[in-house]
Amino acid sequence: MNTFFQTLIVGLRLGSIYALVALGYTMVYGIIRLINFAHGDFIMVGGYTMIFTVPVALRLGLPAWVAVLAAVVVCSLVGIGTELIAYRPVRKKGTNMTALITAIAMSLFLENLAQAIPSIGPNPKVASQIFKAGGIHIGSVTMEYTTIITLVLSAVVMLILYAFTQKTRLGRAMRCVSEDKAAATLMGINVNSTILLTFGIGSGLAAVAALMYMAQYPKVYTTMGSLLGLKAFVSAVLGGIGIVPGAVLGGIVIGLVESFTTTYISSSMADTFVFLILIVVLIIKPAGIMGKNVGEKV
Amino acid sequence: MLEVKDLNLYYGAIHALKGISLTVKDGELVSLIGSNGAGKTSTLHAISGLLPISSGSLTLDGRDLRKVHPNKIINLGLAHVPEGRHVFARMTVEENLLMGAYIIRDSKKIMKNLEKVYSYFPRLRERYKQLAGTLSGGEQQMLATGRALMTDPSILLMDEPSMGLSPLLVKEIFSIIQTLHDSGITILLVEQNAKMALAVSDRAYVLETGKISMSGPASELANDDRVRKAYLGA
Numbered sequence: 001m002n003t004f005f006q007t008l009i010v011g012l013r014l015g016s017i018y019a020l021v022a023l024g025y026t027m028v029y030g031i032i033r034l035i036n037f038a039h040g041d042f043i044m045v046g047g048y049t050m051i052f053t054v055p056v057a058l059r060l061g062l063p064a065w066v067a068v069l070a071a072v073v074v075c076s077l078v079g080i081g082t083e084l085i086a087y088r089p090v091r092k093k094g095t096n097m098t099a100l101i102t103a104i105a106m107s108l109f110l111e112n113l114a115q116a117i118p119s120i121g122p123n124p125k126v127a128s129q130i131f132k133a134g135g136i137h138i139g140s141v142t143m144e145y146t147t148i149i150t151l152v153l154s155a156v157v158m159l160i161l162y163a164f165t166q167k168t169r170l171g172r173a174m175r176c177v178s179e180d181k182a183a184a185t186l187m188g189i190n191v192n193s194t195i196l197l198t199f200g201i202g203s204g205l206a207a208v209a210a211l212m213y214m215a216q217y218p219k220v221y222t223t224m225g226s227l228l229g230l231k232a233f234v235s236a237v238l239g240g241i242g243i244v245p246g247a248v249l250g251g252i253v254i255g256l257v258e259s260f261t262t263t264y265i266s267s268s269m270a271d272t273f274v275f276l277i278l279i280v281v282l283i284i285k286p287a288g289i290m291g292k293n294v295g296e297k298v
Numbered sequence: 299m300l301e302v303k304d305l306n307l308y309y310g311a312i313h314a315l316k317g318i319s320l321t322v323k324d325g326e327l328v329s330l331i332g333s334n335g336a337g338k339t340s341t342l343h344a345i346s347g348l349l350p351i352s353s354g355s356l357t358l359d360g361r362d363l364r365k366v367h368p369n370k371i372i373n374l375g376l377a378h379v380p381e382g383r384h385v386f387a388r389m390t391v392e393e394n395l396l397m398g399a400y401i402i403r404d405s406k407k408i409m410k411n412l413e414k415v416y417s418y419f420p421r422l423r424e425r426y427k428q429l430a431g432t433l434s435g436g437e438q439q440m441l442a443t444g445r446a447l448m449t450d451p452s453i454l455l456m457d458e459p460s461m462g463l464s465p466l467l468v469k470e471i472f473s474i475i476q477t478l479h480d481s482g483i484t485i486l487l488v489e490q491n492a493k494m495a496l497a498v499s500d501r502a503y504v505l506e507t508g509k510i511s512m513s514g515p516a517s518e519l520a521n522d523d524r525v526r527k528a529y530l531g532a
Contacts, residue, residue: 169400172389172393172396172397172400173397173400175386175388175389176386176389176397179386179387179388179389180384180386182348182380182384183380183384183385183386185347185348185368185369186346186348186372186377186378186380186384186446187369187372187397187398187400187401187445188369188370188372188373188400188401188449189369189400190367190369191369
């Protein structure tokens, strides 16, 4: 029973990291119908930003996690820059396929650029301790502080995001642009700046995910975003790409599948099962768990 | 007053609008009739900045619309009810209406306009919580119209409001257009249903393959032999 709860906790922790990254994929997809393959690499950008800023925070007598604020800003700017420099010009002239290939190029560009920067280089860097070590013991189940913070922080971030999209003027504008750009323009919404805002928020979430990931696996390297990003993308698709609550659900499901497979079957089978689940769900429900193929009445 | 002068618009190599000129004076209801592909929708899209034009002038009360960013045109008092309604399907009826008032910051004014729209369209009040995508075609048309009225526009562009509606609903929509016109809103109406459009309009323009072929008082056009043959099925 203890193993079960421990596995559940690990799955939820992993799942909330996937969920945060999946939100970035799904928000961008929702607004411009583009799978932003560079999104996983924004995690890496966030990771390195923290590698460089954690020591600064500590020197200033601040807790290490404060460095995440710098990472959020840097990731948001990189996201906005990517849209401005690469995606927007391509979208104006090319097709969806052109934009998709640009996204793949952007991903490889970021990874290789990072490697070429002398202070980053090809060798992994080890992050310092971000949250306090240790944890709470409930019976023989251990909840590490890192886990508690990860679960609470991701829940808070997701609730804020939900309230933002549902209740605020800008959030509503984002939903309008994702549904119908021409109609949004007629309402007086500036479509281009709303898209930039979406990139900013989605990429900022990647920085928060990077913090949680590093708190658990303190190794940062230039391709760290590839598999993590891919699994988060799978989460978004599983939940129903373009649907915000779907990304959260998908992330949690993938996290749990991975954790339970590791514990009860074999750790080397974990990723196999993750992708197997994806294929099965998509065969049964191609639009994802929460996706609906509602025909619009005309 | 809305003034369109010598408007030219291309889709790639296709010359879609060939020197269109038209005016809509304050308080007038002017309709633009013509068959499919004549350029009616393109004309409206050019006016509200959704399509770039290659030459010509567009002015609203003397202001050059070409110099206004498309999403700022609504600030000049021009609202556009697009063809095919374009409601936000995944938002509720009320959220759609509130989006119509996106440019208004004064919540009292928004509430006042919302009340007014609900009084025009009681059906929307009944369904305020329903997702717009699940409304019937006629209700979606009411919603799209109500959404455009949320800013108290001085001029309304309406694109094929009767499209795809049952004869009963077509009547209802036209009676709403009449009511709006009576309340003093200037309207430029694009319609394939020439008979109904001419019945409610003050003046009309006939558009044929990107050119204005006829214009004049609606009652005169309704009695013109060529119009009757081509558009009124008589």
